[in-house]
Amino acid sequence: MAVPSQHRASTGERINTAETTGKLQQALGKRRIRLTRQRRVILQVMDDAEQHLDVDQILERAQKIDSGVHVVTVYRTIDLLKKHGLIDELDLLHLRGDRHYYETHGPRDHIHVACLRCGKVREFESGLYEQLKQQIARDFDMKVTVSRTEVGGYCAECLEKSSS
């Protein structure tokens, strides 16, 4: 049989290696894209992520579930998901170096707002943002498919600290 040893994590986390439940798995399945053991794991990590992750974080979490996941496969799977528009790529204004961050593409775009001092990142949704994209589409006569907005500054806490 296939999958002789699943290299499962010994922690008590929720593990659905064989099922096709996650949104990303469903999306790829629907497109007739081969679902390998490694892909399932990476997709699950992305689906379960409560926030944006960089490649090393994805790898780390994936290996906790299945130690046989290689970083190259993470890169290749990310490319695949990007091509299909299923994840968004961020760089958070290079707050922590030049690495990229990824998150599943939800139903609505949101803005990432980062504090340049403490590094806290918050998300922001606004009808204004939707209006703005519509305005661009209309003015330039183009079909807008991706957008990324990242805002940096100093949160109230950090402003207080630095004035002391």
Place this chain on the structure above:
Amino acid sequence: MAVPSQHRASTGERINTAETTGKLQQALGKRRIRLTRQRRVILQVMDDAEQHLDVDQILERAQKIDSGVHVVTVYRTIDLLKKHGLIDELDLLHLRGDRHYYETHGPRDHIHVACLRCGKVREFESGLYEQLKQQIARDFDMKVTVSRTEVGGYCAECLEKSSS
């Protein structure tokens, strides 16, 4: 004497190596930051740029004026300008790889709008964008200092072509 050979370009371009005319040069001069021969050249290139440039383009243009400019100095000067908020860093949605682009920070922020097929990049300014940033500052109680918005899609021309 200093500067034995200025390594000037032989082309008939406007060259003001010794003067302190550009906006960036003035800005750094005002801050008591040392203006070396190399910095003057790089600042002039940035000031004269009609659009965003990547590091190699900056280097290339700088070396046409003064061949004694090293790429490391370009990186270091970019860092300096970033720290002082005098230039903006873009990556144009990684349209052409992961390199970064730089442009002088004008009086108003603008959005970069790129066609994912032909690569054309246009700029967009909008009161809505200013409102959006104000909304973020108010809602999160933070001081917004930088923002970057990049929008991708397909321009009318490219949409036409692909439907054929």
Place this chain on the structure above:
DNA sequence: ATAGATGCAAATATTTTGCCGCCAG
């Protein structure tokens, strides 16, 4: 005079690619 800048080379960091054996469908 001297703090700070530059050049050069080497080190890092990040991502991509070639090749071959393996596996999902």
Place this chain on the structure above:
DNA sequence: CTGGCGGCAAAATATTTGCATCTAT
């Protein structure tokens, strides 16, 4: 079965750093 996929190592890119020397002020 078979074409796509994953692992491994090596390459390609992009950027940063240590150190000796030079220079703007």
